[in-house]
Amino acid sequence: xxxxxxxxxxxxDQQMTQDMVRRFVADVMAPQARAADEAAALPAGFLDxxxxxxxxxxxxxxxxxxxxxxxxxxxxxxxxxxLAAGDLSMAVAALAPLSVINCLLDYGNRAQQERxxxxxxxxxxxxxxxxxxxxxxxxxxxxxxxxxxxxxxGYVLQGTKSMVAFGPDARFILVTALLDDGVAAxxxxxxxxxxxxxxxxxxxxxxxxxxxxxxxxxxxxxxxxARLDEGxxxxxxxxxGRIAAAALATGTCQAVLDYVVPYVNERVAxxxxxxxxxxxxxxxxxxxxxLEAMQLLNWRAAAQLEQGxxxxxxxxxxQRHASKYGMKIGTDGVQLFGGHGFIREHPLEMWYRNLRAVxxxxxxxxx
Amino acid sequence: MINLELPKHLQDLxxxxxxxxxxxxxxxxxxxxxxxxxxxxxELGPLSELLAAGxxxxxxxxxxxxxxxxxxxxxxxxxxxxxxxxAAELCWGDPALFLAMxxxxxxxxxxxxxxxxxxxxxxxxxxxxxxxxxxxCGSDSAAxxxxxxxxxxxxVINGEKIFVTDGYRCKQVVVWASLDTELGKAAIxxxxxxxxxxxxxxxxxxxxxxMRASDTAQIVFDNCRVPRANLLGDPEIAKTxxxxxxxxxxxxxxxxxxxxxxxxxxxxxxxxALDITEALLRERGVELAYNREYAQLSALENxxxxxxxxxxGARLLVLKAAWMADNRLPNSKNASMCKAKAGRxxxxxxxxxxxxxxxxxxxxxxxxxxxxxxxxxxxIYEGTQQIQQLIVARQVLGKSSSELK
Numbered sequence: 210x211x212x213x214x215x216x217x218x219x220x221x222d223q224q225m226t227q228d229m230v231r232r233f234v235a236d237v238m239a240p241q242a243r244a245a246d247e248a249a250a251l252p253a254g255f256l257d258x259x260x261x262x263x264x265x266x267x268x269x270x271x272x273x274x275x276x277x278x279x280x281x282x283x284x285x286x287x288x289x290x291x292l293a294a295g296d297l298s299m300a301v302a303a304l305a306p307l308s309v310i311n312c313l314l315d316y317g318n319r320a321q322q323e324r325x326x327x328x329x330x331x332x333x334x335x336x337x338x339x340x341x342x343x344x345x346x347x348x349x350x351x352x353x354x355x356x357x358x359x360x361x362x363g364y365v366l367q368g369t370k371s372m373v374a375f376g377p378d379a380r381f382i383l384v385t386a387l388l389d390d391g392v393a394a395x396x397x398x399x400x401x402x403x404x405x406x407x408x409x410x411x412x413x414x415x416x417x418x419x420x421x422x423x424x425x426x427x428x429x430x431x432x433x434x435a436r437l438d439e440g441x442x443x444x445x446x447x448x449x450g451r452i453a454a455a456a457l458a459t460g461t462c463q464a465v466l467d468y469v470v471p472y473v474n475e476r477v478a479x480x481x482x483x484x485x486x487x488x489x490x491x492x493x494x495x496x497x498x499x500l501e502a503m504q505l506l507n508w509r510a511a512a513q514l515e516q517g518x519x520x521x522x523x524x525x526x527x528q529r530h531a532s533k534y535g536m537k538i539g540t541d542g543v544q545l546f547g548g549h550g551f552i553r554e555h556p557l558e559m560w561y562r563n564l565r566a567v568x569x570x571x572x573x574x575x576x
Numbered sequence: 577m578i579n580l581e582l583p584k585h586l587q588d589l590x591x592x593x594x595x596x597x598x599x600x601x602x603x604x605x606x607x608x609x610x611x612x613x614x615x616x617x618x619e620l621g622p623l624s625e626l627l628a629a630g631x632x633x634x635x636x637x638x639x640x641x642x643x644x645x646x647x648x649x650x651x652x653x654x655x656x657x658x659x660x661x662x663a664a665e666l667c668w669g670d671p672a673l674f675l676a677m678x679x680x681x682x683x684x685x686x687x688x689x690x691x692x693x694x695x696x697x698x699x700x701x702x703x704x705x706x707x708x709x710x711x712x713c714g715s716d717s718a719a720x721x722x723x724x725x726x727x728x729x730x731x732v733i734n735g736e737k738i739f740v741t742d743g744y745r746c747k748q749v750v751v752w753a754s755l756d757t758e759l760g761k762a763a764i765x766x767x768x769x770x771x772x773x774x775x776x777x778x779x780x781x782x783x784x785x786x787m788r789a790s791d792t793a794q795i796v797f798d799n800c801r802v803p804r805a806n807l808l809g810d811p812e813i814a815k816t817x818x819x820x821x822x823x824x825x826x827x828x829x830x831x832x833x834x835x836x837x838x839x840x841x842x843x844x845x846x847x848x849a850l851d852i853t854e855a856l857l858r859e860r861g862v863e864l865a866y867n868r869e870y871a872q873l874s875a876l877e878n879x880x881x882x883x884x885x886x887x888x889g890a891r892l893l894v895l896k897a898a899w900m901a902d903n904r905l906p907n908s909k910n911a912s913m914c915k916a917k918a919g920r921x922x923x924x925x926x927x928x929x930x931x932x933x934x935x936x937x938x939x940x941x942x943x944x945x946x947x948x949x950x951x952x953x954x955x956i957y958e959g960t961q962q963i964q965q966l967i968v969a970r971q972v973l974g975k976s977s978s979e980l981k
Binding site for chain 1: 578579580581583586652653657865866867868869870871872882884888889890892893895899916962966969972974975979981
């Protein structure tokens with residue numbers, strides 16, 4: 210397939226962006242994460258600070274007002290890892306509009322791109338979100354209960370979606386629905402299509418500072434131009450989500466590991482640091498090992514996607530690994546802190562709650 | 577530029593070795609597992625000559641273009657990556673026959689690293705086994721009791737070695753012995769002892785759970801004399817604690833490059849078990865599509881995806897450790913990480929494949945039960961999973977071996 214060499218070195222551009230994002234994470238995100246979780250609200254001004262960083266602007270073609278970098282799943286993954294190391298909830302909020310942009314770059318037509326990019330890359334942060342999840346157990350994004358029916362020139366959407374970031378504040382919402390016997394995607398503009406649309410705030414175990422809503426579509430009428438028709442493919446969309454989920458898990462797990470190592474080295478029991486015991490040290494080793502594996506699995510998927518290769522298997526495995534070991538790292542992080550991990554004094558219980566969301570994150574963010 | 581696909585020259589190598597494995601090794605798998613021969617399986621001589629010839633030709637053909645990248649000219653995909661890819665493919669064919677191939681072992685590597693051209697000439701064709709483990713020490717190789725004493729111009733070696741891979745079939749033994757057991761690690765040196773040297777006797781060949789095509793021997797040294805020059809490396813015992821640590825560290829560093837190669841055995845062996853299992857299940861309509869949600873999976877499919885995940889994670893850890901070595905990045909932590917992960921992965925995967933395939937998995941009709949027996953040692957030799965974790969732990973946590981025992 211490729212003549213390229215096996216290589217794990219980010220490009221110079223990627224390294225420069227990483228440095229910038231890491232500073233932002235250390236200065237802005239990490240210090241505010243706990244308070245935001247307590248308040249169940251994003252820190253004031255956070256989204257505008259995110260907007261200043263300009264990453265929604267990077268992939269957009271120059272003639273549509275962007276920097277013309279094009280689709281860069283690997284760069285997206287690095288960005289997602291770094292942001293999630295600061296805070297998962299804030300990272301998802303920051304990345305939701307970029308995810309809509311990525312989806313439109315892949316599956317939107319020129320007119321749809323023009324309409325959305327102009328607004329999302331205006332003068333301030335404009336919320337936008339994906340609506341892939343549906344409420345309940347045994348839901349299947351490849352066979353949504355939400356339906357679309359042709360009506361005249363347009364479509365009527367009927368159903369309920371869950372975990373819609375920003376809810377009524379999202380200017381654009383990307384909705385999937387069953388049309389005939391396939392899944393179709395529709396771009397909903399909440400400035401125009403409000404008839405039959407309603408939102409209810411949702412509360413979750415984690416992701417508390419991220420505003421999430423249930424969205425009810427009761428005979429919502431959409432114009433024909435709302436449908437994504439440039440080769441939209443639900444499996445492709447879900448692959449992009451899996452890669453994003455794994456990247457977000459990787460970043461969160463990195464935060465856990467970085468927090469755990471100094472603690473087990475300092476915490477004394479029976480006259481010596483607890484990390485002098487293999488039972489403790491080996492838990493840390495497993496964390497570090499699986500974190501590396503998680504990142505590599507996902508880098509492979511992202512690089513395949515970027516190269517236009519079939520990334521189905523790699524993305525699927527990356528997300529499975531991130532779901533399983535992300536949660537293991539989350540629970541072991543609390544375990545290593547003992548009772549101190551269980552109280553809100555430390556961020557471990559928050560990471561624990563957030564990491565349970567990994568299997569769901571692919572419905573909120575796209576690489 | 578981040579890319580985790582193998583370059584063309586390594587993909588070509590995979591294709592070539594896959595064919596070699598399929599046509600050359602697989603037909604012999606069952607035979608030599610049943611026989612558990614002392615002698616080298618007769619087909620392995622010509623087969624390894626074929627491999628060696630291929631290697632030679634490839635290195636002659638390998639233009640610089642294979643190893644460099646227009647985008648990142650500094651990146652190398654060299655010997656280490658080639659070695660793990662090759663080992664994995666051959667173990668896909670048969671891990672025991674791979675292990676039994678002459679001259680691929682640690683012994684040769686140790687001699688190649690330090691022997692002078694004259695010594696190589698004198699010792700002849702190199703087929704060297706490595707004798708480290710003793711009845712009283714395994715992972716704790718600093719505690720070996722075998723001694724070497726200088727008597728005139730000769731070393732006199734006394735002691736007992738066990739679990740020597742190739743010990744019966746080899747032409748030379750590289751034996752670890754202590755110049756002074758009071759001085760611990762720093763006094764341990766390795767010596768080359770040609771077969772037929774008086775005083776060195778193979779006293780036993782083991783019967784094993786798996787890897788039965790490969791011989792594992794016990795060797796006794798009873799006033800065994802070798803020339804002074806047969807000590808490999810530096811004969812001095814480091815004087816200070818610091819220097820001693822460094823000297824033994826040097827010995828152990830040899831393993832930084834070999835651990836990924838042994839981990840690669842786990843990768844190929846696991847892939848073999850997964851390929852057989854998935855082929856058998858495909859006949860019964862079970863197909864992995866890598867697109868369905870957790871709630872839509874059968875228990876069987878869920879298990880298979882789990883195994884594929886473990887496999888792929890371990891595989892990429894191995895490639896990373898080898899890539900780091902090729903690019904001169906310190907990889908001791910990653911070498912141990914990948915060995916720990918690949919060892920436990922291959923054991924989990926092969927055993928689970930037997931379970932998943934039920935009666936047929938357990939039966940000798942298929943190779944699954946054999947792979948599940950072969951796999952266990954990959955989690956043990958070249959440093960057990962637990963020793964690898966210890967190495968990783970000390971690095972991640974910044975601990976000395978006296979702090980984290």
